[in-house]
Amino acid sequence: MPGEFRRVHILVLGAFALGLDAYVMAGLLPEVAADLHTSESAAGQMVTLFTLCYALAAPVFATALAGRPARTILTAALLLFTAANALTALAGSLPVLLVARALAGVGAGVYSPMAAATAASLAGAQRRGRALALVMGGMSVGTVVGVPVGVLLADQVGWRGTLWLITALGAVAVVGILLGLPRLEAAPPPPLRERVRVLARRPVAAIAGVSLIAGITSLGLYTYLVPFLTDADGGGTVGTLGAMWAWGVGGVAGSLVIGRIVDRTGRPYVLVSVVLLLLCLSHLLLPGAARASWALVVPLVVWGAAGWALQVPQQHQLIAARPEQASVAVSLNSSAVYLGSALGSALGGVTLAAGVAPADLPYWTGALVAVGLLLHLVLVRTPERATAGEAVRS
Structure with a gap:
């Protein structure tokens, strides 16, 4: 191996x-x-x-x-x-x-x-x-x-x-x-009816729904990072390029570290809960931190780390939920993330056009992340104990 x-x-x-x-x-x-x-x-x-x-x-x-x-x-x-x-x-x-x-x-x-x-x-x-x-x-x-x-x-x-x-x-x-x-x-391809059933089943649908919301909020807000910094008066100290690097460095760290955490804990469901909570808090803290000079770096790094780290335990949950159709389930999740990205950019523009100040946009995305966290806690159920037991036996 x-x-x-x-x-x-x-x-x-x-x-x-x-x-x-x-x-x-x-x-x-x-x-x-x-x-x-x-x-x-x-x-x-x-x-x-x-x-x-x-x-x-x-x-x-x-x-x-x-x-x-x-x-x-x-x-x-x-x-x-x-x-x-x-x-x-x-x-x-x-x-x-x-x-x-x-x-x-x-x-x-x-x-x-x-x-x-x-x-x-x-x-x-x-x-x-x-x-x-x-x-x-x-x-x-x-x-x-x-x-x-x-x-x-x-x-x-x-x-x-x-x-x-x-x-x-x-x-x-x-x-x-x-x-x-x-x-x-x-594995032999299942019929189309079975593939529809994969999405219709609660674990897969709920996990994909959470990924959709995460794509809308995380990548959607990133699209409007420059207007947010300008309106919140946070771009003067950190600067747009500095803010993007802070978000990106967090993203690299989160995406690389999360794998070992998933393997060691064997609890992707719990990890998704924690990551969504961090993502929510980072968005809600952005407007206040933007007025406090370099404090802005902290929520930016956490936001980038949480946004990029989320999909590893999400994919892990999908594979555990439908191991015989792993590629189909993961592809649905990938579609949800990128569809969420497109929707986030569009909805962010609509929200700003409706009169919402760019400095307040993170409050809206943070609230939507909270909805995703609630969806995850209520609807997502994955066989974590079985997965952990399989890992030990292997």
């Missing part, structure tokens, strides 16, 4: 490329709009299309591709993702750009949940949390480290150069999977 666990690292590079690609385009928006002679609002739809296709691709293609070897699915997904990024780099018009971003979102939406399920399978019960954390950590590092580097690279070689970098990372990840990942036999 230790040898198999080491193979999990093969999946991390692909996750890193996904994390970079998912967020860097927002930072490159002005350059892309100017190059394609279009408005920033029109070019911004490339982010919306990527996110929506990511959310929709996960459950649809998990159904269509179920039963095929994991290596085949991962390779096909990364090939599509890589080709789509190459097409993005070559795009000479807005329609071509939008199609390319949609295809990249499909590839990412297929790869991410399959990589998580494959990592859990390779690691076994005792190291499942660490394996999931490695894949999630690859995405968070791609976001936190890769996005600033990508934006800085774009200043030197243009936005297309950054896309060629992502394309190269995807190609290397494909080679790594083909050469280093063992062939894992997948």
Whole structure:
């Protein structure tokens, strides 16, 4: 099993490329709009299309591709993702750009949940949390480290150069999977009716619902971090870049540490409760901390850590609840997170347009996190004792 666990690292590079690609385009928006002679609002739809296709691709293609070897699915997904990024780099018009971003979102939406399920399978019960954390950590590092580097690279070689970098990372990840990942036999695909039942069952539906709410609040508020800092007068000391780095450093730490905590405690349900509580408190403390100089760093770091750490125990709960359909259940959770991200950005804009001050937006998102915590406490039930016992026996 230790040898198999080491193979999990093969999946991390692909996750890193996904994390970079998912967020860097927002930072490159002005350059892309100017190059394609279009408005920033029109070019911004490339982010919306990527996110929506990511959310929709996960459950649809998990159904269509179920039963095929994991290596085949991962390779096909990364090939599509890589080709789509190459097409993005070559795009000479807005329609071509939008199609390319949609295809990249499909590839990412297929790869991410399959990589998580494959990592859990390779690691076994005792190291499942660490394996999931490695894949999630690859995405968070791609976001936190890769996005600033990508934006800085774009200043030197243009936005297309950054896309060629992502394309190269995807190609290397494909080679790594083909050469280093063992062939894992997948279970026969269940009928569509059974897949609908997976979502309809309380543990899966409730867990996905909590992930949806977390996506709305955490990533939705992040979209409006700059207006919040400006309105709350917190950007003068920490600064926008400093605030983003504080959030990102917390995200990397949370995504990497949470796996060992899950494995050692064997209590993902309890950990989700704690993480949601921390996420709620960090949002509610943001407005006050923004007026207290460097105190703002604390809730930002906690927010980033909790937001990125949440999905590891969430995925752990889903796999424990439906082990025979792990990839399907995890794909539903992945869709919920990215659909929540898209909804969060939209709802945040609607809330601000309705007259809510940007400085007060964290109060609204904090209250919504509290709803998610209540949903988790009341409706989510996972066989933790059985899972812990399985880990001990292994």
